[in-house]
Amino acid sequence: MGNLIETERLVFAELRVGEDEAFILELLNSPGFIDNIGDRGVRDLEGARRYILDGPAASYAQNGYGLWRVAQRGDGASVGLCGLVKREGLEAPDVGYAFLESAWGQGYAAEAAAATLDHARRVLGLELILAITKPGNTASMRVLEKIGLRFEKMIRLPGATEDSTYFTTAP
Numbered sequence: 001m002g003n004l005i006e007t008e009r010l011v012f013a014e015l016r017v018g019e020d021e022a023f024i025l026e027l028l029n030s031p032g033f034i035d036n037i038g039d040r041g042v043r044d045l046e047g048a049r050r051y052i053l054d055g056p057a058a059s060y061a062q063n064g065y066g067l068w069r070v071a072q073r074g075d076g077a078s079v080g081l082c083g084l085v086k087r088e089g090l091e092a093p094d095v096g097y098a099f100l101e102s103a104w105g106q107g108y109a110a111e112a113a114a115a116t117l118d119h120a121r122r123v124l125g126l127e128l129i130l131a132i133t134k135p136g137n138t139a140s141m142r143v144l145e146k147i148g149l150r151f152e153k154m155i156r157l158p159g160a161t162e163d164s165t166y167f168t169t170a171p
Contacts, residue, residue: 082112
């Protein structure tokens, strides 16, 4: 399967078992991922394979979208994940992203999230897109505001022990 989304510097593709386990293992165990998103309990390549199959791949099949691998256009190196997630407790898909710490500070999150938002509207026909973050994740909040989402309220998702910030594309 080819690239789903392309920007000036990035290309997006579906995560693939047999190709992306090492990248997923590295990303999900990075301190930034664990601090800002949470510990997914993925500790080996088999766990990364299960994460891909049970998460993004299942979402592609069920929803037609999910978290996609984001790679640099030039060298094809995987730098992060970005895409849409359908979460229990949210009335619309939310844009989510996570990048390797070596890719932080280069504008990739804003570039990828903006491209995801455009894809959601133009290709998938989705009007309402949401986003959630941990309240202390100010860098992510700036990205969301930069791509046109606005903070609306605090929300507690089913099963969560802490509140999240709730951003929306709604006026």
